[in-house]
Amino acid sequence: MKPILEVQHLTKEFKIGAKQERYLSLRDALAKPFRKKDKEASTFLALDDINFNVGAGESIGIIGRNGAGKSTLLKILSRITPPSSGKIVCRGRVASLLEVGTGFHPELSGRENVYMNGSILGMRKAEINKHFDSIVDFSGVEKFLDTPLKRYSSGMQLRLAFSVAAFLEPEILIIDEVLAVGDAEFQKKCLNKMKDVSMNEGRTVLFVSHDMNAIKTLSNTAILLDGGKIVKNDKVGEVIPLYLNRIQLTNNWNRPEKTAAPHFTNVSIVIKDHQPQLKLEVTFTVKSDVKMNKAFVAFNISSNTGTMIGQAIPNLDPFIDVSFSEQTFATEIEITGFIPGTFLVSAWIGPHYSETYDWQKDIVGFNIVDSPQPGRVYPHASEQGNIVPFSKMINS
Template identity: 45%
Template structure:
């Protein structure tokens, strides 16, 4: 039989745009009038879905709508989705920071949460005093807090400043101490929003290891929101993907991450062109482009230390000795990151089909989605662009190593990007 520690039933949250609170006095009176007559709140029938990319037609918006899920004791649940999907709103409701418009939540234990930097801390009080304050809020006695105090201070790495008012802490110190308090004061349910992104790589590794420990050894439950798919994949056992205020799908963490990455932005790691749509000139036509690993396997997701290849297949339509291929790389905000093209490769092309590969070395690009376009140019006499493909294909970089140890999979940290890369191009071969 399942040991359910948290159950959300039909959770919805409605906001009125541009207003503080639920609206005007007239609206409040209208709600009251419907209530005394035993009728439903009229404003529950209106409102747009939570899609930040559209203008909408109503002053009301459903930040969350019809959220239902269960969490078992000792489970680590990952909650992922785009910015604005409703993840933080859901965590605020689960943390009792705000109330749902409709629905209910059943808890089977004490809840501690890290929603944003400094939440629950009094800036005028010292770090030590805030530890006791947060412990008291969690319902712990002074003796219980004191027994954990040394571990909290050591884990946070803030020992030198523990008797300094926290208003003088950096955002990283805030997060370190807040996480240590939440993790070591033994709540049955720990809720962690994106705040760990504020910490450095060393602290993120410690925090993820601690969350694994409290789940596996302490039997406590963790709800974890992050855009770092490596951390989610290595920490969580099950996941939920949110989209426009609803649960799009849920299930095993590997499955839901694959679904999320493959549906987000309609991404694809391979692009095959039909005869009519292929970018071309009278000299050259682009046939296919795909992302591969060093085993020549088509792939979408790469760890940051993996080598990434862009294989380009093209057709020469007339003999030429003046074709140079190039690529343009964009990040997930469509910002142009880099360009690269073949150098010192003068080749006489006969009519036929050819391919080449350009390689990105490992530990090279930063995390996230990258979109790639292909171009073909001529330089002799005058510069000419034969085509510049705008139907970008893509790949995703997950920021971190994984390492199997005696205590399970460990997240290994981050690497910096490279500003001025020199990419390796394979020789063109006829196929």
């Protein structure tokens, strides 16, 4: 049997620095002939000669760091944006879920939104009618069906949205990181539904996730992307360790440019111990070619989606004095109960909280794989916070 999807030499190029690509106004177009020629715009390959086949009924996880090209690949597969070269042969109806609740309108009622969203996702009215009760049942918002969506809590909106999507019946389903929605109970329900879709209904599923647990549960094959290229396309068990190893690579940062003022030249980070009591060992080197006042450091930890989690200040008194020299310091940060995912660390140094010598944002990162709750099978959602406070039953 022919593969249901054939991706051949797929390449997507973006121009960067080209002004007419970014700032779109008629003025630019009119002024163009009169302007000195801009520097040749540099191009950026979001996808670089991607080749793979997907057999009918296969379930494939697409993983990679931010900026690896995952979302671009999904966008081309869902025909939202065209490739620059190469092609994809599709042999089936594709439905894509790049976002939950596409086309939801706050003024329309829940019922109306089910129809609107369903039809945008490619369902026929008859199909929506057929599944309507199941959709509402799955979402658990039947009491508010005739209430405008703007009065829904965001959780309720997501549940309704996912429920519509759950009843799509395409041959190929494309999903981008939409599992991380709703409360834990609902997430479990979604994960089960997805498992059902990919394993039992024999549908072809391609999905992107940063959650390795979800990838392990839902797919048998995984594709690891990095820098727009396929690094590995193999069994999930083979690909995931490779991905995690690559993430570790960002643990060491060296300053790219030179400066005389007090600054970090190197920051590196290592995870020690196990969940839920992890330790980060941060080693940093500070250099100054000028006289500097004693300084202290702070490390900000944020999730890779940009949520700030906390600031660690290893020593409140300015303790670093490296005028005309370079020194290395080691610090230890305890982090308790972080959810699995990628986290980024920014480093700050200064003599006073109101004065900064150097501030390097998101320069090193670490990846947490295991849940802080041993035995938890359903995924954590960053919507519920990035930290899982330690909790236990007292009166059992």
